Amino acid sequence: MCSIGDDNFEELDNLKYMPAKEKPSPFSKCNKCKEEIPIVVLRSKDKYCRKCFLAGATHKFKATLGKHKLIRPNDRVLVIHKCGHPSTALLHFIRSGLDLETHKKLRFEPVVLFIEEFTHLTVTDRSEILKAIEKEVACFNFQVYLTSLAKLITTNSVETELHANFDRLEMDEDDKNVITKFVDQQLNETNKNDFLNITRQKLIVKIAKHLNCKFIFTPEISNDVASQLLTDISLGRGSTVSLNAGFCDSRDETVKILRPLRLFDLKELAFYNHLNSLEPVTYRKRDENPYKSVQQLMKKFVNELQVNYPATVTTILKTGDKLSLGTKPTNKCDFCNAPLEEEGPELTSAESTQFSHWVSTQTPAERRLAPERAFNNPTCDNYCFGCRKFRK
Amino acid sequence: MPPCSAQCGKNAILKRPKTGDTLCKECFFEAFENEIHFTITRAKLFKPGSKVAIAASGGKDSTVLAYVMKLLNEKYDYKLDLVLLSIDEGITGYRDDSLDTVKQNRDDYGMPLKIMSYKDLYGWTMDEIVAEIGRKNNCTFCGVFRRQALDRGAALLNVDYLATGHNADDIAETVLMNILRGDLARLSRCTSIITDSGDGIPRVKPLKYTYEKEIVMYAYFRKLVYFSTECVFAPNAYRGHARVLLKDLEKIDPAVIMNIIQSGESLKINENANMPTLQKCTRCGYVSSQDVCKACE
Ligand SMILES: [Zn+2]
Numbered sequence A: 001m002c003s004i005g006d007d008n009f010e011e012l013d014n015l016k017y018m019p020a021k022e023k024p025s026p027f028s029k030c031n032k033c034k035e036e037i038p039i040v041v042l043r044s045k046d047k048y049c050r051k052c053f054l055a056g057a058t059h060k061f062k063a064t065l066g067k068h069k070l071i072r073p074n075d076r077v078l079v080i081h082k083c084g085h086p087s088t089a090l091l092h093f094i095r096s097g098l099d100l101e102t103h104k105k106l107r108f109e110p111v112v113l114f115i116e117e118f119t120h121l122t123v124t125d126r127s128e129i130l131k132a133i134e135k136e137v138a139c140f141n142f143q144v145y146l147t148s149l150a151k152l153i154t155t156n157s158v159e160t161e162l163h164a165n166f167d168r169l170e171m172d173e174d175d176k177n178v179i180t181k182f183v184d185q186q187l188n189e190t191n192k193n194d195f196l197n198i199t200r201q202k203l204i205v206k207i208a209k210h211l212n213c214k215f216i217f218t219p220e221i222s223n224d225v226a227s228q229l230l231t232d233i234s235l236g237r238g239s240t241v242s243l244n245a246g247f248c249d250s251r252d253e254t255v256k257i258l259r260p261l262r263l264f265d266l267k268e269l270a271f272y273n274h275l276n277s278l279e280p281v282t283y284r285k286r287d288e289n290p291y292k293s294v295q296q297l298m299k300k301f302v303n304e305l306q307v308n309y310p311a312t313v314t315t316i317l318k319t320g321d322k323l324s325l326g327t328k329p330t331n332k333c334d335f336c337n338a339p340l341e342e343e344g345p346e347l348t349s350a351e352s353t354q355f356s357h358w359v360s361t362q363t364p365a366e367r368r369l370a371p372e373r374a375f376n377n378p379t380c381d382n383y384c385f386g387c388r389k390f391r392k
Numbered sequence B: 001m002p003p004c005s006a007q008c009g010k011n012a013i014l015k016r017p018k019t020g021d022t023l024c025k026e027c028f029f030e031a032f033e034n035e036i037h038f039t040i041t042r043a044k045l046f047k048p049g050s051k052v053a054i055a056a057s058g059g060k061d062s063t064v065l066a067y068v069m070k071l072l073n074e075k076y077d078y079k080l081d082l083v084l085l086s087i088d089e090g091i092t093g094y095r096d097d098s099l100d101t102v103k104q105n106r107d108d109y110g111m112p113l114k115i116m117s118y119k120d121l122y123g124w125t126m127d128e129i130v131a132e133i134g135r136k137n138n139c140t141f142c143g144v145f146r147r148q149a150l151d152r153g154a155a156l157l158n159v160d161y162l163a164t165g166h167n168a169d170d171i172a173e174t175v176l177m178n179i180l181r182g183d184l185a186r187l188s189r190c191t192s193i194i195t196d197s198g199d200g201i202p203r204v205k206p207l208k209y210t211y212e213k214e215i216v217m218y219a220y221f222r223k224l225v226y227f228s229t230e231c232v233f234a235p236n237a238y239r240g241h242a243r244v245l246l247k248d249l250e251k252i253d254p255a256v257i258m259n260i261i262q263s264g265e266s267l268k269i270n271e272n273a274n275m276p277t278l279q280k281c282t283r284c285g286y287v288s289s290q291d292v293c294k295a296c297e
């Protein structure tokens, strides 16, 4: 059945065509100051000179933080380092903000955390990367804690696993197995990733609490947030999309996760680093098959949009901004800690799936005896829809 | 194939994409029909004794919908008066052939059929429109006109409901499409199982939770006759992207389709996000998002 135009609103022309990449204007001056020669083209159309570009990037970073007015002077902030242009740019934004002499000066106390999990590399290579990261953070004059995912999931206390020097962190060829075995092998690739992602989030919140940090900064950029949003939708986490794709993840009462780079794209930050003569630590990326998991597929999908339809990535982010958690629910999911939805009287996709499975496992005799009335939608314990697959 | 999940003693002939259960032919028919019955009763789709028009395109979805609606109506005594309603857009090689299929459905299921044609309603066919304006925007025009034609047909037939063959894949695809184009108004509405098109005739989607793949299997095993050619006009860019994405997702994990619908049902729009309001076209009185609707423009 053709369903186009079927939902009361006609498809308006401006909604019909995905805006493709625009051509840069032939105007050869900076878009902003209209004087200098431009050196960078953003979103394939906006041209800026060096000065206006750097000022614009700094402004965007501060405006993102300032708009929400969450952080107070002297609050401690745990900055997650993930290796790459966004992390390096984030450290530089913070350092230059703290060093300002004007009233616009940033006034919080950052602490950097790096969680090692490059288990596809040799122990020697991993050690080299850690050393380089320790050095990079030291150049910005921040305190750093290094740790590893394999160690964090095998011990119960985080305090013994946080190290200030790279050579204190023990790494093992077996770390890969440790992480693999930590996840239920019955789960498919997508759900394994989902499980590990939630585990990572819970760990950084735990570490933040241990280090007395009220806030966490993560280095996710626009593409990361857009693919996270589409992933959440595909995993049935629609009701809590705003936590993973908005500026602030507020599911924990004491520690808030913030995403100060969510409006930047990679090119912008690579250029920012380049103009500031910053070289991020590099490493060999894991080989990943985009058709093996929802997370990988969404990354590929959004990266391709970014190349051909950059405006669509922005649209996805805006959609995320307009979604909310709704009324304040009282219960939280036992696994991911997100607020649980109240079950309404309406038939839902979840109930329909439960019924389908139930009706597929009724014997012919049972079916004759008990029509659909015998079906009871199993009321779920304290797990959100997205986490039910993790229930043992 | 493993044994049937329903322990009927037979071997399964298929694995259900929706649940992963394996079923034999008989048990699949039972499960498939029972589910639609469950959707209809649990969501209270029809008041007993009402008249229902089934939007029939001749394709697999509406053919299966008409067949199952007739079967359930008799089996569970819904007391519904069922009629078929078709739209003839005037697209050579697509609609003329599929209308023959609908006429076959009419005879096979013993249901009255009403055909509304663009030619009668608007004075031209889609073929003529394409010759006039070219291939750009075809789906947009066609969609607007089909919706109105269905509404007018439903009003003419004096029905209480219009049942459409939208399946789970269609709904999931529409959720993704509305996210890509940032259309929050439609996003919050596109998963509703009952919608009101503004003239009091509710549109209902009994196949909302039924997988396209299972509809194809059901039609195949029941040997139902349907028309399988896709419309000759390509969908808009957003829907095209959403469609490809959904197909790739389904290959990775078929549960994604139900997950996306679950997400769509539980999404909450910020109260301060501005939403376009429903209004009526000042010329024809049909629901429109602008003063004058696309059809009258
Ligand atoms: Zn959860």
Ligand SMILES: [Zn+2]
Binding pocket: B004, B005, B006, B007, B008, B009, B010, B023, B024, B025, B026, B027, B028
């Ligand atoms: Zn069986």
